[in-house]
Amino acid sequence: MTTIPPILARVPGIALAAGIALVGGACELRVYNETEATAGSDTHTSEATTDGDVPEVCLRYVACLKEIDGEAGAEADATHGANGSCWQGDETAAAECLALCDAQLRNFAAAFPDIAACDDEGIVSDVEFEIGEAVFDPIDPFLPPVYRKLEDGGTMTVVRGGQGLLMLPFALRGKNFVITEDPNDWDNPRMPNVDMWVDIDGHNVGFGGHFARLNNYSVGFYPLNDGMDTLEHMYIAIIVPDAIADPQTLTGQPGTVHIQLNTFGEPAAIRELEFVVAPEIQGF
Known part of the structure; x- marks a missing residue:
């Protein structure tokens, strides 16, 4: 045995x-x-x-x-x-x-x-989702951000948010999964959640040898009413770790984001793509 x-x-x-x-x-x-x-x-x-x-x-x-x-x-x-x-x-x-x-x-x-x-290959899930970036207004960071799909190998901007923290704002869009009426109903077992990690070359100073990692992190989705049943979670704020003394060293560095989306009644859906940190930190 x-x-x-x-x-x-x-x-x-x-x-x-x-x-x-x-x-x-x-x-x-x-x-x-x-x-x-x-x-x-x-x-x-x-x-x-x-x-x-x-x-x-x-x-x-x-x-x-x-x-x-x-x-x-x-x-x-x-x-x-x-x-x-x-x-x-x-x-x-x-x-x-x-x-x-x-x-x-x-x-x-x-x-x-x-x-x-x-062998776990070929497990079928109806869930579809893609990884995006929440794009903030460079003049007024308090304005609602807009969604931009993150292409494999594309740039991802480090942003100074309204609270003054530097973050990578990863957004999600998808379809074919259960959401709750209240996107803030965190204790509802039907609430989607993610297991996620981000790596950036030379800066993986966090838990598990990653730049950042989230486990069982609830994400509330809203329907876009775009006629295609698209659901959106505007962004997950991946905060730049305090251990990185000079955030400017992040710019231009290659990175990887891995997201496992867990939804009610389906096997997990997983996406992973490469990105490059944009050459300038917005609002810094």
Whole structure:
């Protein structure tokens, strides 16, 4: 039997590793409505429970775990497998089960790359999203910023915000996932969140050897009403660490941003791209 690394060795079916968030999503724009859900409306059900289907990621998770540890795999089959208890309850319970499957399959794929059953390639998510930049007015930083898509290899500006802090303002746009009626309802399990890290050459002085890192960071999306069901989170402020004594040394440096978007009822969606810090710091 293959030995399970300590970080993965707490079950049922191996515990969720620290920092992994619940995930999920949908096939069309759906705003979760507390009133309708309480009244029993099925308008806002998640894909995790549609027609009683068991998510493929959970079938793969169970098969993988059986290869690693037969006893733990049998336990996981009873909960997350084809006839598991996960799919006998409500959509929130099903989404939480899917989240564990998705996070753990990714963990196992990294820990046991030689076990074919643990391959996490090809997991399908309906979620779409892109990474952008919030562009602030250089004269008045208190004016609402506007969205600009960040192309791979494009420039990203360090901005002095209204509070006086230097930041990289990463924006998000996407579709096909659940959002909440109140984008500030942080405790709602349907609230999207991100696991994210940013690297900048020569400046990775933060946690885990990154320039900056966020785990399970809630992001409230708003519908743009653009006729294409686009959702937007204007920006995530990645603050320049205090350990960087001279922020000017950031300018012109290449960087990488990696974002895993976790939404209700879907496997996580991941984007990563390269960028270059703009030659001037705005407002500095």
